Structure formats: structure tokens, C-alpha cells
Amino acid sequence: MSAYDDLMAFQRETEALGQIAGRLGWDQETMMPRGAAEQRGEEMSAIEGVLHARRTDPRIAEWLEDARPADPVAAAQLRLIRRSHERATKIPAALAQRLARVTSTAQGIWAEARAADKVADFLPTLAEVIALKREEAAALAGDGDLYDALMDDYEPGATAAVIGGMFDRMRPRLVRLRAAVLAAAPVPKLDHHFGEQAQLRFARDLATTFGYDFTRGRLDLAVHPFSSGSGNDARITTRVVETDPFNCFYSTIHEVGHACYELGIDQDYLLTPLGNGVSMGVHESQSRIYENQIGRSPAFTGWMFRQMLDRFGDFGVSGPEEFARIVNRVQPGFIRTEADEVHYNLHVMMRFDLERALIRGDLAVEDLEAAWNDRFAADFGVAVDRPSHGLLQDVHWSCGLFGYFPTYTLGNVYAGCLHLALREAVPGLDDQLARGDTSAATGWLRENVQRHGGLYEPREVITLACGEAPTEEPLLDYLDAKFGALYGL
Amino acid sequence: MSAYDDLMAFQRETEALGQIAGRLGWDQETMMPRGAAEQRGEEMSAIEGVLHARRTDPRIAEWLEDARPADPVAAAQLRLIRRSHERATKIPAALAQRLARVTSTAQGIWAEARAADKVADFLPTLAEVIALKREEAAALAGDGDLYDALMDDYEPGATAAVIGGMFDRMRPRLVRLRAAVLAAAPVPKLDHHFGEQAQLRFARDLATTFGYDFTRGRLDLAVHPFSSGSGNDARITTRVVETDPFNCFYSTIHEVGHACYELGIDQDYLLTPLGNGVSMGVHESQSRIYENQIGRSPAFTGWMFRQMLDRFGDFGVSGPEEFARIVNRVQPGFIRTEADEVHYNLHVMMRFDLERALIRGDLAVEDLEAAWNDRFAADFGVAVDRPSHGLLQDVHWSCGLFGYFPTYTLGNVYAGCLHLALREAVPGLDDQLARGDTSAATGWLRENVQRHGGLYEPREVITLACGEAPTEEPLLDYLDAKFGALYGL
Incomplete structure (x- = not known):
């Protein structure tokens, strides 16, 4: 040997x-x-x-x-x-x-x-x-830098200076979009009860629709949905809120994106260092593009609307256009994992600043709740009403995951780049999504990102898939276009 | 240090x-x-x-x-x-x-x-x-001896010669009892459908009745019920057959006996060698005394009958006496785990002889099916109708568990001894069991057997609990008395 x-x-x-x-x-x-x-x-x-x-x-x-x-x-x-x-x-x-x-x-x-x-x-x-x-x-x-050293574990090569610079460029456009959307006519809310078992049945079917292989995984309940494992055993979890089925459905699609990345890696890499997703940012790009650019596209939600009518009966939504607006409703909220695409990155940026200060020793734990609540009020215009809506909402810090949060927004940025390339590669994509067929989209992602596992560096695999280095522009352009159309801006 | x-x-x-x-x-x-x-x-x-x-x-x-x-x-x-x-x-x-x-x-x-x-x-x-x-x-x-060397892992100190001698003494009395029971008037069969969810609810309640602590364990489904883990995480499994609820209920009580042994060990022994059940035989004594001497006693089944009427409605059994006979019905059957108390040890003795021959090289794998089927026909008077009712029924050999089967009968023998001592220690036991109260029985077992973990050698802990060395007599006397009364012999 x-x-x-x-x-x-x-x-x-x-x-x-x-x-x-x-x-x-x-x-x-x-x-x-x-x-x-x-x-x-x-x-x-x-x-x-x-x-x-x-x-x-x-x-x-x-x-x-x-x-x-x-x-x-x-x-x-x-x-x-x-x-x-x-x-x-x-x-x-x-x-x-x-x-x-x-x-x-x-x-x-x-x-x-x-x-x-x-x-x-x-x-x-x-x-x-x-x-x-x-x-x-x-x-x-x-x-x-202490914080860079921790972040490097989740996103090799990333630094707080570069991430921070990117966040600074993104924030003004997100704030502008947010203000415009919140000034527009509000979208109605769902007012219906969706039974737990029926939600879980549809969640399973959605997972299959997105190509999740249940012979190599399983779906269970968890307080904070996550995916776990790789190779031929990549499991997902979801949660159920009976008044808000999209919590369950989009948590599921999100975790399916993570799990499909692991399950999509070249089988030759099984139980080797290459047999894992290359970074948390690239991981999140898969979960977010499944969840948002594909799963929340008006084409796909049109199919989803008909599915939900079949499964839950009339639930008080007039048609696919209203359904798409409800699925994509923008509103300030306390919980990151329930945030819409416009607010989501603002949640992340806030955690990034707070945890960087905690690790660098610029913020004491006793001052964290006040710092969280002040920043939240400033960014979201509402006061945190209870700790479980504030700094107790995320499991990450209890797990020691410091330097992890910024990879969520990095994943969104990568998803924006990949979505642009995917649309160019698959011109008739919306027609397929409107039939509930995600195979061309997920197949393109498996071929261009997932199968490589750890073969390339994080930025490198995105660059190879997209034909150019990743920037925040495609994501911001996509958000402006999508929410501009949905809210008639 | x-x-x-x-x-x-x-x-x-x-x-x-x-x-x-x-x-x-x-x-x-x-x-x-x-x-x-x-x-x-x-x-x-x-x-x-x-x-x-x-x-x-x-x-x-x-x-x-x-x-x-x-x-x-x-x-x-x-x-x-x-x-x-x-x-x-x-x-x-x-x-x-x-x-x-x-x-x-x-x-x-x-x-x-x-x-x-x-x-x-x-x-x-x-x-x-x-x-x-x-x-x-x-x-x-x-x-x-090759076989003794394997058995020693499950039952330290036991030898095939001693076990074989004991089995030889037991077999004639079991065969005599079996013949007498099968010659008596047959007991009617259940003819009712018992829904899976209702069975599992009652199984959970039975587990609690026998003192199983769900904050330190859980109940799931498995093809072949088992218990797993020790310390503060001892889990049990069961299975459901909708025409035969006793399969689920007594599998559950059996696994509860195993798990309560582990959970009952002195917490000072947590994650030390003493913090595990001392042998498979002593383990089986706990599962079998929970299942049979307590769980299938006419006193306890009287309580169970009323519970089942409440939960499943009239299921065609005339009263507690008929119910006790049905729960304890003796009939030849293919499956060890479904066998009654009279037949059970005959199943074990057969596996003991076959696996000893396999390990000693006296029986080739190609001849195993014929050997199994011949022995089964001789002992049980019927031909094996398919391999899943024959040598494919048990998971053990696929797991490499050779030398494990005899500990089942050893456990029954120990359970017989413990039951005799328990009855002397708790004179009013049947009154308590008739109210669905197992606490005196399970408390006595925890105090005299379970809490010790691996502190004493297997035979030693039974001897200390019973005040005398274990023999097969109490088990055989108990079986004669119980089935003599149930079948009016």
C-alpha cells in the first residue's frame, strides 16, 4: 500500500x-x-x-x-x-x-x-x-482575527472584512426594496386550519417532487428544522404550525436542498473528504435556490396552489396570483427562519455583527439582550416582545456555531448567481415548474454543483457553474424584479 | 490520580x-x-x-x-x-x-x-x-469448547454441559405438561380487529403501568421487538398485528422488563462496567417475570380485560376467566417470540442444539434447513410451512449471536426462582395486580436484582435475591400449577 x-x-x-x-x-x-x-x-x-x-x-x-x-x-x-x-x-x-x-x-x-x-x-x-x-x-x-478563524471552519477562505463589505453594499438596496414593498398594498393572510397529518403528507410529496430519495433519508419533526448526514443517509426534519402550512412546506423544501446536495455527490467520494458539501455557503445556496428561486417562483406556486386545493379544499385564496403573493408576502417578523426573502438577510447581518462583537470581546453576554433588541428595533421597526422571538430563537450559539450565520446570506448570494445561470441553461424552466416538474432545475444543480462535493473551493465551484465569479448583484436584481412584479412597484 | x-x-x-x-x-x-x-x-x-x-x-x-x-x-x-x-x-x-x-x-x-x-x-x-x-x-x-467460549460473552460462567443437563431435566416435564394441556378442551380464539393506533396507545400505558420511565426511553416499532441502551437512555420497541393485540402488548411488557433493569441500576454506576445488566440470563429473567409471572397472571389479566373493554369495546370474550385462558392459550406454533410459556423453552432447546452443532462443525449450513424442519416436526408435531416460520424467523444468527439462545430459558428458570421469592415477600400481590398496580412487584425486583447491575455474578445475584441457589424446579412447579388450573387438569 x-x-x-x-x-x-x-x-x-x-x-x-x-x-x-x-x-x-x-x-x-x-x-x-x-x-x-x-x-x-x-x-x-x-x-x-x-x-x-x-x-x-x-x-x-x-x-x-x-x-x-x-x-x-x-x-x-x-x-x-x-x-x-x-x-x-x-x-x-x-x-x-x-x-x-x-x-x-x-x-x-x-x-x-x-x-x-x-x-x-x-x-x-x-x-x-x-x-x-x-x-x-x-x-x-x-x-x-478571532472571528475569521471560526468562520473559516464553515466557509474556507471567507473573511469578515470581505463579507462585511458585501453586506454593506447589499443593505441599502434591501432597505430600499423593503420600504417600497411595505408601502404598497398589503397582501391578505391565510385564515384556515391545516391539519398536521395532511401537512406532513404534502411535505413528503414535496420532498419527492424536489428529487429527495426516501430510500436514503427520512423526514421527522424537530423544533428547529435541520438536515443531517451525508453519503447514503441524509435525513431531513421539519415542523408544523397548523395555521401556517408554508412554515412546514418551505422548511421541508429548504432541508431537501441541503440533503440533495449530500445525496447528489459522486458516489466515488463516499466516506472521503470530498464526499461532503464543500462549505456552508454553497450548502445554503442549494437549500435556498430549492426553497426560493424554484419553490417560491410564481410558476411553481401555481402548481402548489392546485395541489393544496386538492388536499385541503377551499382555503380562502382566490387564485394562483393571490396565492403567489401570499407565499411571498413581505412583512417584518421576529423569526429569521420564517422571514421572507426581503427581510431574511437583514436578520443575518444583525447576527453577524452581534456574534463578531461577542467573539472579539467587544460585547459582553450580559449586554447581548439589550444589543439584540436595540438593533432589531432599528432594523425592523418593532420591539422584540419576548426572548423566544429574540435572541433565544436560534439554536446556533448553544451549539457553538459562531461564524456560521453569515454563510446564510453568502448562500443566498450564490443562489442568486446560480439562478441566473440556470435560467440561461434551461430556457423553458417556468413551463416545467408550472407542471410541478423540478427535474431540469435540480438536475442542472446536481450536474454543476452537487456532484463535485469538496472537489473545488467554494467560490470556485460557483464560478465554474456560473461562468463568472459570484457577486451580490444577481440576487439583488432578482429580488427587485420578483417583488417589484408581485407588489406592482 | x-x-x-x-x-x-x-x-x-x-x-x-x-x-x-x-x-x-x-x-x-x-x-x-x-x-x-x-x-x-x-x-x-x-x-x-x-x-x-x-x-x-x-x-x-x-x-x-x-x-x-x-x-x-x-x-x-x-x-x-x-x-x-x-x-x-x-x-x-x-x-x-x-x-x-x-x-x-x-x-x-x-x-x-x-x-x-x-x-x-x-x-x-x-x-x-x-x-x-x-x-x-x-x-x-x-x-x-468453542460453543462455551461464545456463550460466556452472554452468560459468564455458564457451560453447555450444565445448561444441557438442565434442559434434559426440564424437557420431560414440559413435554408431559404440553401433552396434558393439548388433550384438554381447547381455548377459543379472539376474532376481532384491534386498530394499530389504539394498540400502541395501550402499549404505552402498559409500559407506564410497569414503571417504564418515558423521560428516559421511548417506544418505537421494529420487525423483531428489542430493547436497547442503558443508563438514562433505554429504549424499547414493539410490533403490531391487528388481529392479535397480545403480540404487541406482551412484546411491550417484555421489553419494558429489559429496559427497567437497565434504568433501575444504581445511578452511581452510570457509564461504568457495573452500569449494565449482568448477563443475558438475568436480563431475560426480568423481561420474562414482567411478561409472564406478573403480566399473564390471572390477577393482572383481570385488570387488563377491563382496560381492553374500555378501549376496544366488546371484543367477544365472556369474562375475565375466559380472557385469562385466551392470554395464556397453549398451542403449537412456528414462532418462538409468539410461543406460550409451555412451548417457549422447547423452541429454545432446539436452537441451542442446532447452533451448538453449527459452531462445533457437526452441522453444515446446507443441512440446517432440513435439520431445523426435522426437529421442529418431532418436537411440535407439525411441519414448517415456510422459511419465515422456520429458520428465518430469528434475527440472532444474522447478528452473530451464537450462544445467546440458551440464556432465554435460563432467564425463565431465574424468573421462576424470583417469582417464588417475590410471592413470599409480598403476600397480597394478587390484590395489587388485580388493580393494575405492579409497583410492589417491580419495586421488589428493582431492590433485589436490578439496582445491583454488574455488582454480583449472574447466579450470585439470583441466589442473594431468592435466599437459595437457582434450580429449574420453581419454574416447572409454577407452570404445572398455572396451566393445571387454567386448563382444569
């Missing part, structure tokens, strides 16, 4: 153990009995300890030294292994295990604090998580 | 990883999408590799050498760690991983062969499993 083969055999087991850790996380959010939370913390810590020991195994450095890649695929495998090894060796094993234990417990504490609407119940734990993440960032950053 | 503390800290992580592997097995039987089977095989292999490496870690021998136990609990921990370490170091890592991979895949192949009723689809895989288990047994046995 060559050094490359030895390394890949070792890595394959590490990838398999990583899948196990991911499945444990899935179990924790969907299946785990409440009383198991503390024990689960120890279990997560133990598997993280194993993974950390493998990622920092000194043999990896030797194998990397000796390995001679035979082709670009092998070279990419080595590049990802080297990055992971260098990153992991910078983090002390004890810190990695403490982080795993604390964040596992923190999720339970967050969920209870959120249910009880009590910020104070969560803040001590959050402070502990932040202290550990700052310690991790310091170990990773060297002389560099 | 002392050597003992170092060892226990290391062991605690191993226990946590063992819990993870168990949860992965649970997921495979209840939640995993079909297309993930092959990938799951690699995942199981990877975690088994980690566990094997830890169990054979050379530091364990050093720590064991230096550790000075401070009390009997510490001494018991060391005894169990030493046994596990000695056992594990005898099995080569490559063999352990191959076994994990092959048995993981074999379960899927078994399930498909069973569904298709095709023995030939399963035999090549079974042959592979047996070859690997023989290899494992040879590594473990030294000069000793």
Missing part, C-alpha cells in the same frame, strides 16, 4: 465515525428522551475525543509528506485532509472535548430556556460556550 | 462509546433508510474498531496491575474490566471489524430473505457469519 492508500483507508474510518457523531446529533434533536441529555453530553464528548485524536494523529503528517496524488481528485482529497489536520492539531484535545460536552448540554438548556422564555436561564451557559469558542479561536487564529 | 481513577476515566469513555454503538444498532432497526445499509456497515465497523482498540489498550493491563480497589464496588469494576480486557485481547482487531461489518450487512440480507421467504438468499451470508464466529470462538477458547 502507498502512503496515499494508507492515509485514505485511515480517513475513511474517520469519515464513518464523523457520520456516527452526526447521527447522534440527529437523534438528540428528534428522538432522544429528555432524561438522557446529561449522559448524551458524555457520549458526544467521547466520540468527539475519538475524532479529534484521529484528526490529529501524527501519522497523518507523515502520510501527507509521502503521498503522491495520482490525479486532481486525489490532490483535492489531500488538500482537505491537510486543512483538517492542521486545524485540528491547533486545538488541544481537552478543549475539543470540553466544547463537545458543554455544547451538547447547552442545547438542552437553550431549548428549555426558549420554552420558558427566560434569557437568564441560558446566559450562563452561553457565556461558557463563548469563552470556550474564544479559546478555540485564539488557538486557531495565531496573529489573525 | 491513582491507577484506579485513570482506568475508570478511560473506561467511562469506552462505556459512552459502547452506548453510541448500541444507539446505532437501535437506529438501524427502527429509523435507518434502507439505502443506507452498506454505509452503515462501514460505520459499525469503524466504531467497533475504536471499541476494540480501547478494550485491548495495553494501558489497561498496567492500570489493572497497579489499581488497588478501595471497596467491593471498586473490586467488582476491576473484575469486569479484567474479564472484558482478557476477552478482547484474544480477538484480533481485523476479525472484530470484519465481524462487525459482515453482521451489519447480514441483518439487511436476513430481513430481505425473510420477507421473500427465500432461505437460499441468506445461507451464503450465514455461512460467512458462522465461519467468522468459529474463528472468534477458536481465538477465545484455547483448549476449551
